[in-house]
Amino acid sequence: MGHDAKSEKTKRVCIVGASGKLGRYMIEHALERGYEVVGVCRASSVGKLSEVADRITIVPGATNDPDVIAEAVAGCDAVLTVLVPYGVRDYSSGTAQAVMDHAPEHARLIFSCGWHITRDGEDEYSRMFLAIVAVAGWLARLFRYVDLDDQVEACRRIFASDRRWTVVRGSDLEEGPSQGLPAWSSHVQDPILANNMTRRTDFALFMVAAIEDDALIQKAPAISGVSGSSEP
Numbered sequence: 001m002g003h004d005a006k007s008e009k010t011k012r013v014c015i016v017g018a019s020g021k022l023g024r025y026m027i028e029h030a031l032e033r034g035y036e037v038v039g040v041c042r043a044s045s046v047g048k049l050s051e052v053a054d055r056i057t058i059v060p061g062a063t064n065d066p067d068v069i070a071e072a073v074a075g076c077d078a079v080l081t082v083l084v085p086y087g088v089r090d091y092s093s094g095t096a097q098a099v100m101d102h103a104p105e106h107a108r109l110i111f112s113c114g115w116h117i118t119r120d121g122e123d124e125y126s127r128m129f130l131a132i133v134a135v136a137g138w139l140a141r142l143f144r145y146v147d148l149d150d151q152v153e154a155c156r157r158i159f160a161s162d163r164r165w166t167v168v169r170g171s172d173l174e175e176g177p178s179q180g181l182p183a184w185s186s187h188v189q190d191p192i193l194a195n196n197m198t199r200r201t202d203f204a205l206f207m208v209a210a211i212e213d214d215a216l217i218q219k220a221p222a223i224s225g226v227s228g229s230s231e232p
């Protein structure tokens with residue numbers, strides 16, 4: 001005994017925002033673990049998934065479209081969502097809401113965002129960090145490019161939900177080969193995160209590993225790679 005029938009089945013995992021950089025790394029890690037993968041991306045971005053098109057199911061459409069998400073998450077055991085607040089039409093909160101409304105009850109729901117999101121207000125940021133977020137956020141909204149407040153709203157709704165969620169808060173990101181699973185802490189000022197740099201592939205690795213890590217349920221881990229960016 002011990003294992004129920006469900007845990008022995010291949011897990012079906014939906015990746016929302018599959019065609020972006022983080023999404024494509026998540027597809028790689030999920031396939032490596034033997035998961036069945038369903039990817040959601042804008043119709044215009046389907047071509048970015050050509051290398052894996054024969055190994056995954058692709059559902060084209062806007063990630064905040066409830067019908068698109070309902071189709072994609074049906075039968076999934078986990079949904080990994082790239083939260084990016086593009087435009088000024090509540091794209092991020094709409095995406096999070098659609099996932100929470102339609103994912104099966106038992107599913108692990110794992111969302112990505114940045115360090116600027118705080119769950120309990122106990123994160124301590126440098127003045128430089130706060131200034132960058134304020135200025136970049138203001139400029140991005142002015143040009144109707146990105147609405148950081150909408151990512152905050154998306155996370156507020158996730159934190160308030162009783163679903164089996166994890167919000168993974170990424171440090172600064174860089175490309176490069178894996179350095180292994182990033183360190184994490186509940187608050188960004190933890191010295192373990194002092195490096196403030198994560199390889200994008202390892203951010204994706206953390207998101208995929210969280211599917212099996214029940215200790216991360218209803219947590220908002222801030223993550224950072226453990227060694228510096230000078231690695232090859």
Ligand SMILES: NC(=O)c1ccc[n+]([C@@H]2O[C@H](COP(=O)([O-])OP(=O)(O)OC[C@H]3O[C@@H](n4cnc5c(N)ncnc54)[C@H](OP(=O)(O)O)[C@@H]3O)[C@@H](O)[C@H]2O)c1
Pocket residue numbers: 016017018019020021022023041042044045048082083084086087091112113114115169170171172173200
């Ligand atoms: N970039 C950073 O330095 C940084 C730092 C910390 C945390 N994060 C977090 O990491 C995650 C991934 O960020 P990333 O910068 O690496 O981006 P990314 O993985 O390249 O993902 C960008 C996503 O946004 C979509 N997108 C782009 N333009 C869009 C538009 N006009 N309308 C709708 N969707 C659009 C992309 O879809 P298409 O393929 O269709 O374009 C893709 O799914 C995010 O949750 C972010 O908050 C990023």
